[in-house]
Amino acid sequence: MEVIVATRDTHVIPISDHSRIGDARRTIGELAKSLGFDETRRGKIEIVASELATNLHNHAQGGYLLVRSHGLADGIEILAVDRGPGISNLAECMRDGFSTAGTAGNGIGAVKRQSQVFDIFSQPGVGTVVLAQLFRAAHPGPSRFTVGAISVALAGEPICGDSWTASVSPRGARVAVADGLGHGPDAAQASLNAMRSVEMSPGQPGTMVVANAHRSIASTRGAAMSLCDIDTEAGLARFVGVGNVAGAIVRGGQILSMVSHNGTVGHQLLKTQEFTYPWTKDSILIMHSDGLTSRWNLDHGPGLAMRHPSVIAAVLHRDFVRGRDDVCVVVMREGA
Structure with missing residues (x-):
């Protein structure tokens, strides 16, 4: 089983004033440098960061960037998220100069061109959500499954207490x-x-994997945990x-x-049970913490x-987050 994505905390960069545009560009540029992006690709991702942040500052309400390194492919994902006013004509907004005239790349159209x-x-x-992913080298190519995830720490905590992983196998995929418990x-x-x-534990049944995790984290404070195998x-x-x-x-x-049992992995594993559900090519799997x-x-x-x-x-994160806990949302579907 090939792990296609491993846990990465998502960094939240609020674009609350003009100075945050430069902060976003520098933060994302430094992340690209740490991942081994060459100067040309760093320049591209800094343009993307500037365009998205400028667009949020000029046109949106409650705008922020969600940024994470992308799995094992040495990539970076940027999500620009806002709470309005929204875009009535998406085709027009892709025209150069429509959204951020005067910047280096002239708007959302430039973001699309620079992104893989x-x-x-x-x-x-x-509101609007814009996704841009750029990789250190060539795009890794289409996978049988596509995954999206957001893992954000409670405000004031240095790290998110929620984690996730996803992988693909010849028969399908696994998400956990x-x-x-708690935060930090x-x-x-x-x-x-x-x-x-x-x-x-690749290839092992889900009940056995959860039992293995129960033993492996017995010395910790424990966790709630769910696992889904798509066959x-x-x-x-x-x-x-x-x-x-x-x-x-x-x-x-x-x-x-889907159905879970009560308990705490690592402390009180009352029962593990596998439940099966129909899966078709147009199905979407969504898993999330509380x-x-x-x-x-x-x-x-x-x-x-x-x-x-x-x-x-x-x-989902924008519209349904509780705001008083860590949060993790993972979405998976078949196809690129």
């Missing part, structure tokens, strides 16, 4: 999320160790959950919530369910 992966979703009156470094240690245990050959999603990490399958506008309210939905106008999983995760 790009997507946008906007709902007038609600753990929510370490001790919670992060519990959840990260649980995810390492998952990555060390495309059988057309099934196999879900094992302990505690309040939620899982759901979205298909055709319907949300099918930092996201359980009342979420994808009813944001036509088309959200068709967007890149990172865009879906960003919309």
Whole structure:
């Protein structure tokens, strides 16, 4: 089983005033340098950061950037998120000069040209999410599954106590999320160790993987944890959950919530049980910690369910985050 994405904390950069545009450009440029981006590619990602931040400052309300290094491909993902006013004409907004005239790249159209992966979703009156991914070298190419994830620490904490991992195999894919009890470094240690245990157990049944994690994090404060194996050959999603990490399958506008048992991995594993659900090529898997309210939905106008999983995760985070806990949202679907 190939791990296609490993846990990366998502950094939140509020664009609250003009000075934050430069801060965003420098922060993202330094991240690119640390990942080995050459000067040309660093220049591209700094243009993208400047364009997105400037657009938020000039045109949006409550705008911020979500930034993380992207899996094992030495890439960077930037999500520009705002709460309005939204864009009524997406085609027009892609024209050079439409959104950020006077900047180095002339707006959202430049962001698309500089990016190796790009997507946008906007709902007038609600807000916009723009996705840009750039990689150190060539784009790693299409995968059988596409994953989007946001993992954000509670305000004031140095690290997120929630962790996640995702992988693909010849038969399908595996996603796991753990929510370490409490917040901060001790919670992060519990959840990260649980995810390492998952990555060390390729091919094992989900119930066995959770039992392995239970033993491996016994010396920590423990975690809630859920794991979902997608078997495309059988057309099934196999879900094992302990505690309040939620899982759901979205298909055709319907949300099918999956079942977890009470308990705490690492401390009190009362029962592990695998539940199976139908999986089709148009299904979307969504898993999240309790930092996201359980009342979420994808009813944001036509088309959200068709967007890149990172865009879906960003919309869910924007509109349904509780704001008083760490939060992790993972979205996976088949295809690029």
